[in-house]
Amino acid sequence: GENVGLHLPTLSVQEGDNSIINCAYSNSASDYFIWYKQESGKGPQFIIDIRSNMDKRQGQRVTVLLNKTVKHLSLQIAATQPGDSAVYFCAENPPKIDDKIIFGKGTRLHILP
């Protein structure tokens, strides 16, 4: 799609399987983490967020896991569907900066029929 990087990491998953998208964040003092989904030709869309005082949060068919020890964030999508095909961005809220978030480079999720 026109809105993705040329060398984005790509994850290919069979339809119906679970997807796990990983993200390494940069600042151990970041307080808030967010996942966004960007479908081809569209703007990013908020999926789910998690505060640093939590290690897991569940939404509808999605779960976000936070491992602060290794500065790792993951997004799990249950029973992946064709509509889940998109680029997924993690974002973090840097410490002492309440009014902005920093986006990661993104991962493309490709659904195999």
Place this chain on the structure above:
Amino acid sequence: EAQVTQNPRYLITVTGKKLTVTCSQNMNHEYMSWYRQDPGLGLRQIYYSMNVEVTDKGDVPEGYKVSRKEKRNFPLILESPSPNQTSLYFCASSHILAGPYEQYFGPGTRLTVT
């Protein structure tokens, strides 16, 4: 329908010709922001606004201006566009209580500067 609209969606222009990309939201959001998206660089914030008449620089503000005279509108101005400003631009908004976390994004404006 709650939405963020941007105009134009596509624009091809020449170096040095001033242009404005409009952004409007109908959700009464206080927070608005502009991002550019480039291959391999992800989304980078250009400017943001916490409310009317309050604007701040993001990570890549050089070559851009913004204004926030009304709550619903947040235009992006390129006084003298250059080819390195060729990019995909997104406007976003959020409620002040949601902070910058749960932003609603517009559909994007593809700008080409020759």
